[in-house]
Amino acid sequence: AGHRIAVIGGDGIGPEVIDQAIRAAEAAAKKHDRAELSWNKLPWSTAFYKQTGRMLPADGWDTLAEHDAILFGAVGDPSVPDKITVHELLLPMRRKFDQYVNLRPAYLFAGVPCPLVGKKPGAIDMLVYRENTEGEYAPIGGQLYPQTADEVAIQTSVFTRRGCERILRAAFDAARKRPRKLLTSITKSNALVYGMGLWDHAFEAVRKDYPDVKSNSLLVDACAMDFVRKPEAFDVVVASNLFGDILTDLSAAVTGSIGLASSANVNPTKKFPSMFEPVHGSAPDIAGKGIANPLAAVLSAALMLDHLTLASSADAVRAAVATVLAAGAVKTPDLGGTATTTQMGDAVVAAIG
Amino acid sequence: AGHRIAVIGGDGIGPEVIDQAIRAAEAAAKKHDRAELSWNKLPWSTAFYKQTGRMLPADGWDTLAEHDAILFGAVGDPSVPDKITVHELLLPMRRKFDQYVNLRPAYLFAGVPCPLVGKKPGAIDMLVYRENTEGEYAPIGGQLYPQTADEVAIQTSVFTRRGCERILRAAFDAARKRPRKLLTSITKSNALVYGMGLWDHAFEAVRKDYPDVKSNSLLVDACAMDFVRKPEAFDVVVASNLFGDILTDLSAAVTGSIGLASSANVNPTKKFPSMFEPVHGSAPDIAGKGIANPLAAVLSAALMLDHLTLASSADAVRAAVATVLAAGAVKTPDLGGTATTTQMGDAVVAAIG
Numbered sequence: 001a002g003h004r005i006a007v008i009g010g011d012g013i014g015p016e017v018i019d020q021a022i023r024a025a026e027a028a029a030k031k032h033d034r035a036e037l038s039w040n041k042l043p044w045s046t047a048f049y050k051q052t053g054r055m056l057p058a059d060g061w062d063t064l065a066e067h068d069a070i071l072f073g074a075v076g077d078p079s080v081p082d083k084i085t086v087h088e089l090l091l092p093m094r095r096k097f098d099q100y101v102n103l104r105p106a107y108l109f110a111g112v113p114c115p116l117v118g119k120k121p122g123a124i125d126m127l128v129y130r131e132n133t134e135g136e137y138a139p140i141g142g143q144l145y146p147q148t149a150d151e152v153a154i155q156t157s158v159f160t161r162r163g164c165e166r167i168l169r170a171a172f173d174a175a176r177k178r179p180r181k182l183l184t185s186i187t188k189s190n191a192l193v194y195g196m197g198l199w200d201h202a203f204e205a206v207r208k209d210y211p212d213v214k215s216n217s218l219l220v221d222a223c224a225m226d227f228v229r230k231p232e233a234f235d236v237v238v239a240s241n242l243f244g245d246i247l248t249d250l251s252a253a254v255t256g257s258i259g260l261a262s263s264a265n266v267n268p269t270k271k272f273p274s275m276f277e278p279v280h281g282s283a284p285d286i287a288g289k290g291i292a293n294p295l296a297a298v299l300s301a302a303l304m305l306d307h308l309t310l311a312s313s314a315d316a317v318r319a320a321v322a323t324v325l326a327a328g329a330v331k332t333p334d335l336g337g338t339a340t341t342t343q344m345g346d347a348v349v350a351a352i353g
Numbered sequence: 354a355g356h357r358i359a360v361i362g363g364d365g366i367g368p369e370v371i372d373q374a375i376r377a378a379e380a381a382a383k384k385h386d387r388a389e390l391s392w393n394k395l396p397w398s399t400a401f402y403k404q405t406g407r408m409l410p411a412d413g414w415d416t417l418a419e420h421d422a423i424l425f426g427a428v429g430d431p432s433v434p435d436k437i438t439v440h441e442l443l444l445p446m447r448r449k450f451d452q453y454v455n456l457r458p459a460y461l462f463a464g465v466p467c468p469l470v471g472k473k474p475g476a477i478d479m480l481v482y483r484e485n486t487e488g489e490y491a492p493i494g495g496q497l498y499p500q501t502a503d504e505v506a507i508q509t510s511v512f513t514r515r516g517c518e519r520i521l522r523a524a525f526d527a528a529r530k531r532p533r534k535l536l537t538s539i540t541k542s543n544a545l546v547y548g549m550g551l552w553d554h555a556f557e558a559v560r561k562d563y564p565d566v567k568s569n570s571l572l573v574d575a576c577a578m579d580f581v582r583k584p585e586a587f588d589v590v591v592a593s594n595l596f597g598d599i600l601t602d603l604s605a606a607v608t609g610s611i612g613l614a615s616s617a618n619v620n621p622t623k624k625f626p627s628m629f630e631p632v633h634g635s636a637p638d639i640a641g642k643g644i645a646n647p648l649a650a651v652l653s654a655a656l657m658l659d660h661l662t663l664a665s666s667a668d669a670v671r672a673a674v675a676t677v678l679a680a681g682a683v684k685t686p687d688l689g690g691t692a693t694t695t696q697m698g699d700a701v702v703a704a705i706g
């Protein structure tokens with residue numbers, strides 16, 4: 001019956017870019033792996049919430065669990081608090097389906113203008129492994145006397161040895177397979193002694209099992225600086241939930257556009273489906289104009305094809321994206337051109353052949 | 354009796370750069386404000402800790418409290434845990450002396466190579482106001498079953514309405530006095546709903562008192578991206594303790610060198626002394642070589658002169674730094690030259706005249 005994929009286009013530019021990702025994945029899977037992909041489009045979004053009072057139906061999680069993967073656009077709309085849109089769909093999904101690996105590659109493609117002086121195509125080539133289920137994003141805390149002059153809020157990060165070790169192992173496993181075999185663990189234990197202290201303990205324990213990987217530890221503030229000063233020095237980077245969030249927007253910026261930043265939210269055990277989403281979010285300011293860059297979604301679909309063990313298809317999608325970008329004839333506004341979302345999708349499908 | 358300044362050179366390059374800062378401040382204060390500065394050099398550092406078992410004497414805080422300002426180099430040494438060096442001197446000082454405003458300017462000087470494509474001197478000109486006493490740096494949390502497979506750590510951020518409002522007001526007051534009158538409040542309340550939610554409440558309340566300032570709210574991840582994409586869009590930025598830490602290393606990177614990043618840790622009530630320190634830290638890798646850039650310390654001393662209401666002297670120091678950088682004849686290695694710390698100090702003193 002092929003691979004069953006749940007599709008949540010969501011809000012804003014989400015559905016626009018996901019449509020192009022589907023086209024690219026279909027074309028590649030058919031040609032390179034003779035694989036059948038079935039797409040189950042689910043209308044869960046802010047609009048759905050406004051109609052039903054829920055971001056997804058009561059049996060929504062069960063529905064999703066029946067799929068082999070989830071292709072996700074974005075959620076978030078100015079008319080509804082993030083506490084609903086993000087906190088009732090995106091963040092619980094990462095936890096419920098134990099998608100503890102958030103993989104976010106950053107690569108400087110030929111044809112993409114780099115905001116940094118003197119960087120050659122391919123010079124920046126890193127994989128960021130972001131912890132995706134705990135740490136700073138633990139939904140723990142509260143507000144006392146909210147909205148008064150006496151208001152006090154606590155926000156508690158919870159780190160577990162198991163949670164940190166498993167993301168570190170995923171990152172080390174990836175580093176081991178790459179030519180440079182470098183890994184940088186991001187910390188801030190000089191200030192956040194308890195939480196990041198545990199992270200460091202886990203790092204020291206796990207690195208012993210990877211003597212073939214050159215690993216070191218770097219403070220998050222220094223890392224932010226080095227992503228600008230010498231991004232080419234990084235290979236695999238592993239970071240907590242919050243630090244991974246900040247650093248991957250930065251890695252997207254230095255590689256030219258958030259419109260190219262893809263991500264995989266992976267449950268490596270495959271007990272629950274993994275989810276693949278562009279990093280950019282719903283971008284309400286450009287939604288509905290048909291000018292969003294679909295390549296972040298297309299590259300996220302490539303990560304999905306990897307996960308479905310359709311490696312040839314995944315590589316074909318990435319090669320097509322590289323070809324289109326290098327040719328430079330078709331560019332969305334974020335890349336300095338005037339192409340539409342669909343034209344960019346057309347170009348990728350044509351390049352897949 | 355003039356202005357009594359406590360000097361803590363501290364570790365690594367701290368004492369080297371502070372010596373040049375003292376020379377520059379002396380020269381300017383004498384010439385422009387006929388002011389006398391007295392320097393009380395205190396040996397508190399990792400070496401002091403190794404001799405005495407403490408980072409500072411039992412009456413150290415009382416000693417500091419007798420001064421009008423504190424000029425601080427850096428603490429931190431690979432041979433002693435940060436839990437001691439940083440947590441028994443730097444971080445408690447910020448809290449004990451209620452230095453709740455951490456002001457960190459970022460300016461692209463003429464003559465300084467910018468890592469970003471196409472930025473003209475002066476194009477980047479921002480003041481970051483970092484909350485300095487609470488939030489993510491609250492020393493609250495712990496580790497259960499440390500160093501075992503069952504280890505769990507909690508790290509609790511505590512935000513108070515009072516604490517957030519006062520740093521926001523300091524930032525709005527600064528924005529009001531600048532030509533562009535722009536303020537950006539950094540948040541992450543889409544994920545950290547409790548703590549950053551309080552921050553947003555405080556922002557919404559305080560901004561009502563500043564109708565003349567154009568203010569908006571930006572997610573920390575988007576801000577990290579925009580510091581690379583369009584740093585010229587920022588004027589005054591106000592952020593929590595942790596976000597301010599990360600963003601100011603980034604603002605230092607995009608303005609050319611952490612060797613130029615100055616900071617003021619201010620208690621605006623003047624009930625306790627304020628403290629002035631370069632952002633760069635002890636940099637053990639280059640300590641003792643005499644090649645550290647002293648300009649971050651020199652510019653921190655300028656912020657100290659501002660605080661001591663020696664505005665002409667402060668301006669003279671900044672003008673001298675700008676002159677030396679623009680001339681480009683004397684450059685430390687971080688700026689692409691071969692000058693020593695002392696040569697750079699000489700050049701500044703000469704420019705003060």
Ligand SMILES: CC(C)[C@H](C(=O)O)[C@@H](O)C(=O)O
Nearest residue numbers: 190191221439443598632634
């Ligand atoms: C030394 C460290 C704890 C400190 C901080 O995080 O505040 C430093 O990075 C800074 O920016 O002053």
Ligand SMILES: CC(C)[C@H](C(=O)O)[C@@H](O)C(=O)O
Nearest residue numbers: 086090245279281543544574
């Ligand atoms: C929408 C938001 C909560 C989310 C996050 O912070 O994880 C987003 O920024 C991301 O990077 O996926």
